[in-house]
Amino acid sequence: MVKISISALAFLAVVAGVVLSAGAALAHASEQGFVLLLPTDVYIAAGGASVGLTVVLLALLPPGAAEALFRTVRLWPASAGFRHVTSCLTAGLLAFLVWRGFTGSRDPSVNPMPLFVWTVWWIGLVTLQGLVGPHWRWTNPWTGPAAVLARLTGARAPWRYPRRLGHWPAVGIFVAFAGFLLADPAPSDPARLAAYAGAYWYVALLGLVLFGPAWMVRAEGITVLMRIYARMAVLGRFRGRVAAGLPGWQVIRLKAPPLALAVFTLVLLGTGSFDGLNETFWWMGVLGVNPLEFPGRSAVIGQTLAGLVGCNLALIGAFAGCLWLGERLAGTRRPLREAFCLFAPSILPIALAYHVAHYLTALLVDGQYVLKALNDPLGNGASLLGLAEFYVTTGFFNTPGTVKLIWLTQAGVVVAGHVIAILLAHALALKDTPGTRRAVLGQAPLAAFMVAYTVFGLWLLASPRGL
Known part of the structure; x- marks a missing residue:
């Protein structure tokens, strides 16, 4: 079992490397209107392929291999x-x-x-x-x-x-x-x-x-x-002690959340997705707004709130639909509500990955302002941290090398989140469904959903933004 787990980890490292070493695609669009209109198709395709290959690998592994990855110390x-x-x-x-x-x-x-x-x-x-x-x-x-x-x-x-x-x-x-x-x-x-x-x-x-x-x-x-x-x-x-393990190990050991908490988990992902979507040129086109002449937030408050609610409802509906189809393919008689609560926590790695990737560029810039505020918290010219000559810089957005590094980091985080999510969903399916074949069939629509969402998430990161 340990040997199989190590092989799985090695495979995941290889497919992650495909993403991080994909050829010379040179695009990135960070937050706050920073735009480089260059192609990112190679990275997006590599990210989707790596997650898809993970699904194939899990279907071929013996029972217990995915759950073994989440062992704790x-x-x-x-x-x-x-x-x-x-x-x-x-x-x-x-x-x-x-x-x-x-x-x-x-x-x-x-x-x-x-x-x-x-x-x-x-x-x-x-x-x-x-x-x-x-x-x-x-x-x-x-x-x-x-x-x-x-x-x-x-x-x-x-x-x-x-x-x-x-x-x-x-x-x-x-x-x-x-x-x-x-x-x-x-x-x-x-x-x-x-x-x-x-x-x-x-x-x-x-x-x-x-x-x-x-x-x-x-x-x-x-x-x-x-x-x-x-x-x-x-x-x-875990059992009265601090424990460590692969991100998501606690999801395996905790019981399925109640319906409201499961919905909360999906809302985290839906909100994070819309947070990126509502800044894209595509969304501006839906609203009929010129992204280069954005009239201000006050002009689109109603549309933004409607988009937020609609995005979350669409995500919850798509997730529930994939689970319903999976249950039919597997031939199980588990109620949809029970399946929804069981598999909702597997979305957490994706939601967290989007949070980290989406705000990375903001952290790089605003983190410098935080240091300045800590240096002079009262605004009276103090220099508590000795940063009297500290100047905020955004120069790392002006060179292809650093931009590529930022994009690769964001893309790697998103792909890693989706890989862990698929591992979690697979482990949860095997834990609750008798028979490997049934578990794999039941998980297939959800796995396809996660692969598609990987591509969508990478597209969000690469899309030009108008805010």
């Missing part, structure tokens, strides 16, 4: 010590950022409020949660203040969270957050963002005080987001 005893202390410190940092949002510069590249919300948290900390380990236990800004309030008042949560609501409030909150991110005319305006962030912090804290921890793990959209992505991390908890 148990490390040290798990602990959540000082998490209330660090939570209070995070809440204090948020309060400082809100204050600076109202009182600091209105320039979002200078004011630390939008820099820390969109770059440090939304790009950096979400990625860290999904790739490395669940830091949200310590960086959640609500659990510590709620514990302090409970300690001072001696009061317990007066209400019980309604079980029938499940995770649906979290789905609604995340969709609202995505709508603000993608459709609001000025989501990076420091004062506007500070007002929304401050109000949301108070509302979430109120929910935690009134309903207890159940509110945080079921209804609070940001925490549910972080808990879902934690299932993809290399590090996690």
